[in-house]
Amino acid sequence: MxxxxxxxxxxxxxxxxxxxxxxxxxxxxxxxxxxxxxxxxxxxxxxxxxxxxxxxxxxxxxxxxxxxxxxxxxxxxxxxxxxxxxxxxEFGFLQSYVMYQGNDGRVRPLVRPGMEGLPRPGRWATRAEKDAYYVPLPGGPKQRPGxxxxxxxxxxxxxxxxxxxxxxxxxxxxxxxxx
Incomplete structure (x- = not known):
């Protein structure tokens, strides 16, 4: 069937x-x-x-x-x-330098006296080059939690x-x- x-x-x-x-x-x-x-x-x-x-x-x-x-x-x-x-x-960061807020509201690393007007260290500059240009945090870098x-x-x-x-x-x- x-x-x-x-x-x-x-x-x-x-x-x-x-x-x-x-x-x-x-x-x-x-x-x-x-x-x-x-x-x-x-x-x-x-x-x-x-x-x-x-x-x-x-x-x-x-x-x-x-x-x-x-x-x-x-x-x-x-x-x-x-x-x-x-x-x-979101994730946090390691802050190495003293920061300040400019008149325009942007936060930037503080430049050492006598370095104003000189070109900033490049993205791939050594730590020593950046330390010579920017003011390091007293006591060393600080971890800023996310x-x-x-x-x-x-x-x-x-x-x-x-x-x-x-x-x-x-x-x-x-x-x-x-x-």
């Missing part, structure tokens, strides 16, 4: 449902990204405002190059052109996950895939 059945309609329905599920992934990913973005903005605000450049440089952006198949990726970080010091705040404003937002992953799940189900209901 042979039973034949045409299931092409069922397969087409499943394909359409799968396509709708992929379409629902981007708004769901954005909902999770928004939770993390808000956490990063709060963390930067808690650091205390100096110039506001770091706070103004925080962004979230959809990543076409990392989004493949049903996966949707958003990047949350700081714009290094707007706030080139962001990595120093203030992890992006990495500490990872504590919000469970909240971001919940936001993504809720938005995904909301999108699927709106599309009629689920009730």
């Amino acid at each position: 042979t039973i034949e059945a045409d299931i092409s309609g069922a397969l087409a329905f499943l394909d359409e449902g799968a396509e709708l599920m992929v379409d629902a992934a981007r708004p769901a990913a954005q909902a999770g990204a928004q939770v993390l973005y808000d956490a990063v903005k709060r963390n930067v605000s808690a650091l205390g405002r100096k110039t506001g450049k770091l706070e103004g440089s925080i962004y979230q952006k959809f990543s076409d190059e990392l989004s493949r198949g049903g996966r949707r990726v958003y990047r949350i970080s700081w714009n290094a052109k707007k706030a080139p010091h962001g990595h120093l705040v 203030k992890a404003f992006v990495r500490s937002a990872a504590s919000q992953f469970p909240k971001a996950q919940a936001a993504m799940e809720a938005r995904y189900l909301e999108e699927l209901r709106a599309m009629g895939v689920i009730r």
Whole structure:
């Protein structure tokens, strides 16, 4: 005995449902990204405002190059052109020289008397060349600890996950895939 059945309609329905599920992934990913973005903005605000450049440089952006198949990726970080010091705040740094804030608001290393007007040591200059040009910190270099404003937002992953799940189900209901 042979039973034949045409299931092409069922397969087409499943394909359409799968396509709708992929379409629902981007708004769901954005909902999770928004939770993390808000956490990063709060963390930067808690650091205390100096110039506001770091706070103004925080962004979230959809990543076409990392989004493949049903996966949707958003990047949350700081714009290094707007706030080139962001990595120093996030990860910390070793401060070797006395710093001062100029009239323009920029922080710079203090130049030794008699060295003003001379060309600065290059990026790859030796430590001795830099020490001869800039005023070293009394007592030697100091480690300035990082203030992890992006990495500490990872504590919000469970909240971001919940936001993504809720938005995904909301999108699927709106599309009629689920009730």
